[in-house]
Amino acid sequence: MAAVTATTAGETTIREPGPLQRAGITLAHVLSHPLGAIGFVLVVLIVATALFAPWIAPYSPTAISVKERLADPSLSHLLGTDQLGRDLFSRVIVGTRTAMTVALTALSVSIAIALPLGLIAGYGPRWLDAIMILVFDSVSSLPMIMLGLAVVVLLGPGVSTVILVIVLYSVPSYARLVRTQTLSLKTRDFIKAEQVMNAGTPRILFRHLLPNVIGPLVILACLDISTVITLEAGLSFLGLGVKPQIPSWGNILSDGFAVIRNSAVPVIAGGAPLILATVGFTFFGEALRDALDPKLNPERKP
Amino acid sequence: MSATPALIEADRLSVQVPTGRLPFSQKAPLSILINVSLSIRPGEIVCMVGESGSGKTTFGRALLGLIKPSAGSITLDGAALPDFSNRSFRAVRRQAALLFQDPLSSFNPRQRIGAMIAEPRRIARSGSTRMQDIAALARQAGLSERLLARFPHALSGGQARRAAVARALSVVPRLIVADEPTAGLDVSIQGGVLNLFLDIREQHDTAFLLITHNLSVVRHVADRIVILYLGRVVESGPAAEILASPRHPYTRALLESEPVPDPARRRAEPPVIGEVPSIAARPPGCEFHTRCRHAQARCRSEAPRLADGPGDRQVACHFPLPEPQPAARGSLRLVSN
Structure with a gap:
């Protein structure tokens, strides 16, 4: 959006907004949508919780207190305790950090791998594209849980294993998106112009194609954060994810499931933040996509 | 033809596109260009004229290797290109610049005009990319330097055209292929662009291949004319002779x-x-x-x-x-x- 300002001479000049201003305009668009505003608030809450988890949590999430096991919610234990007497509220708070760490690491690694792969598949020779698409399709055709099981058997459970599984799962679909974008961009005149200027392939790929494909990819990743958090919880619930002593929403759910006949509180304590995070990131991602899409937002030029 | 050796010469250049989607398809490929020969001498302005679909744009792109010719040969400074690979065309592209029919689309939408004008110098690693030198380049093309900080979508058609010319002049080319350089411009601005071309030729002895269907452009600047019909040359020769007496x-x-701006001279038959x-x-x-x-x-x-x-x-x-x-x-x- 360009602001038109009248100067003293009476002529009008058009000012380009700076990056900060641009971010502000985008945020205003996100907030103008009720679901976007809800999503934004939830995302801010979750991210802040993850950042300040050690200071918010009243107890150590791993401190075992046998005499207080399966305590009901009270003022000293807001959500009660689990079967080992660990404070559930603290585990949920620190679990937020686990979830965000896994999600953000896994998605950044996926983007970092998928971007060059997709650019090469889209811009490179046809035979290479055909091979890469075959590999992407083969990997995406494996059921997620099978893939997870195979990797866990090979490497053992842990945070890095969960991240690896998520990366293996997301790279093919991200790379496909980048490839499709690249295929349509490479026939555009500004890429042809680079070719006529004798620009090298790396320059065309990383200086001209990449900035034009990264936007949609980041939005897709933002929408995927909720899926990834659910995935981590699911793998942890099945005992394939992070180790049981590390607090994670999946582990809380899994532990709570074992004692669900005694109390529903642990299951709810593990499930509610999962639902809030999924809803928050989905709403925020969708609002962000709409705010950045020039077709849905006629005021903004591409 | 003339004593001056040709800068670039196309000999019986043909372009075909496959029609069948499947490999080994029985359908014959479509011929877009058939045996088009053309030589351009340094400092010469050659106009390629024809209706839409006559293959003018294809010829300009084939000459620079953006579309692979299927037959024929291209000779640059007396040396024939060994093949039509991208590597071979690099030699041609070093000497040439292409002005696209839609100048706006020829700029990366996420880069500022100044950066795009400096781009050929960055790629060639020659020439200054300092702000004041890029501004001088822009002024030479008649582009106000305060537009250099803008993104392409903030330019008007005429400004985008001038920005494209400034980029073409960034590393002075010996040949400029201009595809419909006056399309979408007011008549007054059209004249400005053509005069700019004449100035460039004057200064650098740059040759032009102007692809156009606008005959007033041809009258104004052409040294030689090539008329295309359905991808074949039907007539070519010195501009003055062809304009005076088409054969x-x-x-x-x-x-x-x-169109003749005089109702008294209205045509009787199409x-x-x-x-x-x-x-x-x-x-x-x-x-x-x-x-x-x-x-x-x-x-x-x-x-x-x-x-x-x-x-x-x-x-x-x-x-x-x-x-x-x-x-x-x-x-x-x-x-x-």
């Missing part, structure tokens, strides 16, 4: 179809009849016979060859229009009256 009926039709045939179903014989008012039996069965003469001229017609004689010119004027 191919199609050329004359083109010239007559130019210069050409019918529609352009599809290149997927080329007419037999002379491909223009379906629209030619002079067509005879021979035209319908036998394709004319592009014959030399007189002078530098070439024409592909069994019954070329008469030589420029006073009587013939008089009758021509009668037709247009």
Whole structure:
């Protein structure tokens, strides 16, 4: 959006907004949508919780207190305790950090791998594209849980294993998106112009194609954060994810499931933040996509 | 032709595109360009003229390797390109710049105009990319330097055209291929762009291949004209001679179809009849016979060859229009009256 300002001479000049201003305009668009505003608030809450988890949590999430096991919610234990007497509220708070760490690491690694792969598949020779698409399709055709099981058997459970599984799962679909974008961009005149200027392939790929494909990819990743958090919880619930002593929403759910006949509180304590995070990131991602899409937002030029 | 050696020469260049989607498909490929020969000498302005779909744009792109020719050869400074690989075309591209029909689309939407103008220098790693030098380059192309900080979408059509010219001049080319350089511009700005081209030629001895259907552009700047019809050259030669006395009926039709701003000189009959045939179903014989008012039996069965003469001229017609004689010119004027 360009602001038109009248100067003293009476002529009008058009000012380009700076990056900060641009971010502000985008945020205003996100907030103008009720679901976007809800999503934004939830995302801010979750991210802040993850950042300040050690200071918010009243107890150590791993401190075992046998005499207080399966305590009901009270003022000293807001959500009660689990079967080992660990404070559930603290585990949920620190679990937020686990979830965000896994999600953000896994998605950044996926983007970092998928971007060059997709650019090469889209811009490179046809035979290479055909091979890469075959590999992407083969990997995406494996059921997620099978893939997870195979990797866990090979490497053992842990945070890095969960991240690896998520990366293996997301790279093919991200790379496909980048490839499709690249295929349509490479026939555009500004890429042809680079070719006529004798620009090298790396320059065309990383200086001209990449900035034009990264936007949609980041939005897709933002929408995927909720899926990834659910995935981590699911793998942890099945005992394939992070180790049981590390607090994670999946582990809380899994532990709570074992004692669900005694109390529903642990299951709810593990499930509610999962639902809030999924809803928050989905709403925020969708609002962000709409705010950045020039077709849905006629005021903004591409 | 002339003593000056050609800067670039295309010899019987053809471009085909496959039609069948499957490999080994039985469908014959479509011929977009057939045996187009053209040589451009340093400092020469050659205009390629034809209707939409005549292959003008394809020729310009094939010359720079953006579309791979299927046959023929390209000679640069007397040395033929060994093949039509991207590597071979690098030699041509080092000497040439291309001005796209839509200048706006030829800029990366996420980069500022100043950066895009400096781009050829960055790629060639020669020439200054300092702000004041880029600003000087922009001024040379008639572009205000305060536009350099803008993104492409904030430019008008004329500004985008000038920005494209500034980028082309960034590393001074010996050949500029300009695809419809006046499309979408006001007449006053069209003149500005053409004068800019003449200045560039004056300063750097740059040759131009102007691809256009705008005959006033041709009249203004052309040294030589090549007329394309359905991807074939039908007539070529010095601009003044062709404009004064076209020999191919199609050329004359083109010239007559130019609107005349004078109601008293309104035409009695349309210069050409019918529609352009599809290149997927080329007419037999002379491909223009379906629209030619002079067509005879021979035209319908036998394709004319592009014959030399007189002078530098070439024409592909069994019954070329008469030589420029006073009587013939008089009758021509009668037709247009």
